[in-house]
Amino acid sequence: xxxxxxxxxxxxxxxxxxxxxxxxxxxxxxxxxxxxxxxxxxxxxxxxxxxxxxxxxxxxxxxxxxxxxxxxxxxxxxxxxxxxxxxxxxxxxxxxxxxxxxxxxxxxxxxxxxxxxxxxxxxxxxxxxxxxxxxxxxxxxxxxxxxxxxxxxxxxxxxxxxxxxxxxxxxxxxxxxxxxxxxxxxxxxxxxxxxxxxxxxxxxxxxxxxxxxxx
Numbered sequence: 155x156x157x158x159x160x161x162x163x164x165x166x167x168x169x170x171x172x173x174x175x176x177x178x179x180x181x182x183x184x185x186x187x188x189x190x191x192x193x194x195x196x197x198x199x200x201x202x203x204x205x206x207x208x209x210x211x212x213x214x215x216x217x218x219x220x221x222x223x224x225x226x227x228x229x230x231x232x233x234x235x236x237x238x239x240x241x242x243x244x245x246x247x248x249x250x251x252x253x254x255x256x257x258x259x260x261x262x263x264x265x266x267x268x269x270x271x272x273x274x275x276x277x278x279x280x281x282x283x284x285x286x287x288x289x290x291x292x293x294x295x296x297x298x299x300x301x302x303x304x305x306x307x308x309x310x311x312x313x314x315x316x317x318x319x320x321x322x323x324x325x326x327x328x329x330x331x332x333x334x335x336x337x338x339x340x341x342x343x344x345x346x347x348x349x350x351x352x353x354x355x356x357x358x359x360x361x362x363x364x365x366x367x368x369x
């Protein structure tokens with residue numbers, strides 16, 4: 155006798171939804187592989203479909219365009235970055251120790267995912283701008299750093315000037331972006347702390363109290 159969704163009690167759509175999410179995750183993993191091998195602008199739906207073993211039109215059931223794939227990759231990278239930063243900060247002291255731990259975790263993730271790092275921070279795809287939904291995680295990351303700077307000021311590690319404007323945020327972003335960019339550009343594939351540039355990050359971050367001295 156043929157069994158129906160009513161017979162088993164669990165809607166078939168639940169399994170279909172789970173399978174759909176698995177396929178989407180596989181598509182994004184393959185897309186990241188293509189970007190890593192061919193360059194971020196070298197991503198094509200045709201190549202992703204070939205690696206997935208389907209015809210290119212089949213991908214439109216999951217993503218309406220190549221831009222949508224880029225957008226999903228951007229959001230995925232930002233969400234992962236927020237997660238690793240939050241996790242690292244939890245194990246550190248408040249203020250500057252938490253900020254240092256979070257930023258190092260961020261840098262490690264970027265070096266492990268250079269194609270996503272380029273997509274998120276280098277704007278290598280002409281005309282691509284992340285959607286508002288994809289940017290939500292980026293704003294969450296900025297807010298997290300702003301809170302850590304506020305904690306540092308409250309703890310007397312930095313002056314109030316560090317939270318009175320966005321200058322300290324811009325300095326922090328420039329420092330972590332600078333060392334990771336130099337590492338990826340000059341020694342691609344080298345883990346955090348093993349190249350010539352990322353070991354400098356703690357020394358660079360130590361400049362913050364000099365730039366924003368405690369009151």
